[in-house]
Amino acid sequence: MKIGILQAGRAAPELAAKLGDYDDMFRHLLAGYGFEFRSWAVLDMEFPAGPEDADGWLITGSVHGAYDDLPWIAPLEALIRAIHDSGRPLVGVCFGHQIIAQALGGKVEKYPGGYAVGRSEYVLNGKPVFLNAWHQDQVTRLPEGAEVIGSSAFCPHAMLRYGDSMLTIQPHPEFDDAYIEGLIRARTGVVPEPQLAAARAEFGKPNDSAAIARMMADFLRRKEG
Incomplete structure (x- = not known):
């Protein structure tokens, strides 16, 4: 089965050289399931x-x-709308989660409560379930046909399903602790230091x-x- 990865962003160059780019992360995450990409x-x-x-199809973060x-x-x-009409399955992660909702009539906004960073509970x-996250933007209004299957106190619309055609996830199952650690180093000043320290304290704990x-x-x- 051929999976098309729609790459909407790139890993920071200093991280991509060691840990791979966004499409590489999904190839690794979905290895062993018989897909070609x-x-x-x-x-x-x-x-x-x-x-x-x-x-x-799969849409990456950005x-x-x-x-x-x-x-x-x-x-x-x-x-996105053409894929939806075709009946082919589409998965979106982080930005992919958001752009699918927007394309189908939902709304995406920058959350005034700040960022979700690192291991988060949903x-x-x-x-x-526990997954790594790194985002401020959120889906704030659901499009028609979207069913909430996963949520958190910080992100009520964290995981959505659109029948049998689309599955979208706000957190990052493709991000391991090493990548989160790299983001913390690369984006110093973006997220308050106490929150980054709390994220570091979660390194090594199991996730899903x-x-x-x-x-x-x-x-x-x-x-x-």
């Missing part, structure tokens, strides 16, 4: 011809906001990235054949 750097206006170029006035945002939204289908990867893979494979 192709990436399109949509942030550079590199787009597939259409939904038929892959069997399933330093940019879904609401930013950038030339590739509108074409990406159009592609409730998914009634059970606690493997379970979320399995959920994503199962969702993508549901449309296979």
